[in-house]
Amino acid sequence: SQKIEQNSEALNIQEGKTATLTCNYTNYSPAYLQWYRQDPGRGPVFLLLIRENEKEKRKERLKVTFDTTLKQSLFHITASQPADSATYLCALNTGNQFYFGTGTSLTVIP
């Protein structure tokens, strides 16, 4: 079955720094990979999608890279703010099914 690993359970960084989160997967080559944000007690919210033929995607302070050879996606938040504190999930699909990583909890310290 598909296995998705996110780099660490928790990441603490200083405000203004760049946060980098890692998503590694095995056993399949997805057509695209998604990143979501989840706040405590709430459902995940979609942030970005990157396709297999795209190396990089940007949206405001967010940047996602996708290396299908390494089977890895990196998620960057530049100029981080305390409001960016949340859990970030990566997800990929195989056919009609989606698989999610366990998430990385990010805390941005003022």
Added chain:
Amino acid sequence: NAGVTQTPKFQVLKTGQSMTLQCAQDMNHEYMSWYRQDPGMGLRLIHYSVGAGITDQGEVPNGYNVSRSTTEDFPLRLLSAAPSQTSVYFCASSYSVVRTYNEQFFGPGTRLTVL
């Protein structure tokens, strides 16, 4: 648009009881799905549907049933609740799995405890 709605928000059951978690979306999405989220396990797919009348099993379907009689509604039934089904349940929808740009919209979740 209300988006994806789920009821109830909280539920406590006794072992062996049955219940239905409700999910509805008003975005005319083809694809709907149910996940459970447990600490350290991430979101795991229970069942999904690619359209009215079509459902299929996900990664962890045992103990759950679904039906999709309309595009809008996708209820999840627990047949005989067990403590292992204590979890937070999320319903999600998207236009279509095969669309290139295919974000999933999640409901607020149902926190279920089985005693």
